[in-house]
Structures are given as structure tokens and as C-alpha cells.
Amino acid sequence: NAGVMQNPRHLVRRRGQEARLRCSPMKGHSHVYWYRQLPEEGLKFMVYLQKENIIDESGMPKERFSAEFPKEGPSILRIQQVVRGDSAAYFCASGPGLAGYEQYFGPGTRLTVT
């Protein structure tokens, strides 16, 4: 059973460009979570999605950031008009969303904005 997959693993964007980060959950998992880790800082929750629904986006910046988890295909975290402060590691986790089950994390996408 493949684990959580994220791509790309490394992404370099110039200021003002768009960044699209993809996450494929573990087989059988219908819940996806995105977290961000700024350099030398802790992990911060961003958004929690189920298929075609955003359940909790309380950690998402109000502008430029969006996330989706379509019925088919991976979850996408989209950052428009990137700025240097967006440089971070973005981790995706998946879980079955059932009581008592843990989340499994992917290897992360390291975004560098130049």
C-alpha cells in the first residue's frame, strides 16, 4: 500500500508566479490535511478537506491560497502570486477520518520563492 505521495518534492518559483502542490492520499483515505512549516518553525495546520468539501480552512491565509480535493485525482494546494514569505515546506497528511485513526504524512514539498 503506497503511502501519501506529494509532488513535486521541490518547487522554485519567482515572485508573482503561481505554485501548485499536489497530494495523493493513501489508498482508502478520504480525508486530507495540509500543514506548512516555515524555516526553523513548527508545523502549522492550514486546511482539512474531504472529497469535494472543505471541512476546516481556519489555518489558510485569507488571500492567494486555495485548496481543493476533487472527486477524482489528487488534492491541490494552490498559491497565487507567491511572495518570499511563502517559502516553506508544505506537508500533506491523509486519514480515514474515523474515530481513533492516525494521520499519515507525505514527504513534503519544499517551495522556494526567489
Add this chain to the structure above:
Amino acid sequence: DAKTTQPTSMDCAEGRAANLPCNHSTISGNEYVYWYRQIHSQGPQYIIHGLKNNETNEMASLIITEDRKSSTLILPHATLRDTAVYYCIVPLNRDDKIIFGKGTRLHILP
């Protein structure tokens, strides 16, 4: 989330048992205790979780006090690869987001 308190850092000799404490005095009766770790530059890794009883898996053991106000994660034979930041987490809802605190930075010494 129930608040958890962990030491900032700990050292442990390679081959010895690493015992990582966590206080969660405000935990309620149906809240689980989860442990994750993050090895440098990698994604967080689930270790173990429990509700009331002690738990053991291939990675670690979790000892929860009878009053559930504290727990201890035990890595029975620590190796250098266990050097990581360890997070004790009590999520409000069991399918909800994880709120990571500062965790305990565990250094395994050769």
C-alpha cells in the same frame, strides 16, 4: 485541543531506553493521546496512540497514568535514527487537525 506540556529537549544514550514524558492534565474522558515525531527535513511520522490502556507496537510503548493526566512514550532501544522532535498531542476531535506544539527534541548520543 487539550493542552500538553513536554520538556524542550532530552538526551539519551544509544541502546538505552528513551522515556519521553507528557503532561495533559486537562484531558477529558474520551480524548486520545497521540505521539508523532519529525526527523529533520522529513514529514511527521505517526508513532502510537492510546485512550486508557497502555499500548505497544513495533516502534514504541505508551504508558498512560491511571488518572490519564500524563503519559510516557518509551523507545525501548534508542538508535541514532531516533533523533527527532517528538510531539505529544491530544486532539479535540479524533479526525480533526493536529495542533503541533514545540515538542521534545530528543538527541540520541553515540
